[in-house]
Amino acid sequence: MNNLDAAFSALADPTRRAILARLALGETTVMELAEPFAMSQPAVSRHLKVLEGAGLITRRIEGTKRPCRLAPGALEEIDKWLAMLRRALEANYDRLDQLLADMEPGKETDPK
């Protein structure tokens, strides 16, 4: 459960979510990760440390490089994030359902 808390906390940052999205494509080095984010490598490394601490990524040592990849199960976390967005949109549309019911008095009762 602690790990889940850490994962959600790690996912609360848009840069870290974008890093995870990039890693979903495959193993990547810090240098390759820093490029699209217009960030310094130390800044990216700090984000990676948080992601690693949350169990979302794993890193190995290869010479002077420390390539990182998604940890098994990390995609489940991303799914949770998308599920949250789905619920969020659903809240708007639930309100719209109510409005539409009010707009069309003849259709206030569920036809099904």
Added chain:
Amino acid sequence: MTRLTLKIEGDTHVVVTRRFKASPEAVYRAHTEPALIQKWLLGPEGWTMPVCINEAKPGGRIRYEWSDGSGGSLTLTGEYVALEPFGRIVHVERFHMPDPAPDNMPNPTPDNHIETRFEADGQGTLMTMRMTLPDSATREAMLATGMEYGMEASYARLDELPA
């Protein structure tokens, strides 16, 4: 039957579908008439839309300003590209965030090109919204931002809305 689907398609698309019990005409109107939009397109609990400009014609302007009543705000601007009452809307939109914007987020956000279709589905409507972002990084950032700005709301409260 009304549940929403949200899927990522290809590198740059997001596709949202949702079914409504109402007719395509009613759903279309709820997406294009300011007085109706202001009643539902509100995001999280406690937010309102004090400014709603929606000129539903090709080239027409869109401007939504949300407020949480205590200083929080978010603005969306856009333009209509094409409208086919009551079946199809094509428009472009972007968010303008208050400073400071989240890490590395361009402000305003890159243009999101959206085609929305309303198709008769039994007695109701199937809505399909297809968003196209400039690249996959922008798409991820947009999905993140949607959540960031709390598109989440309390279901408990929605359940309590008067019928």
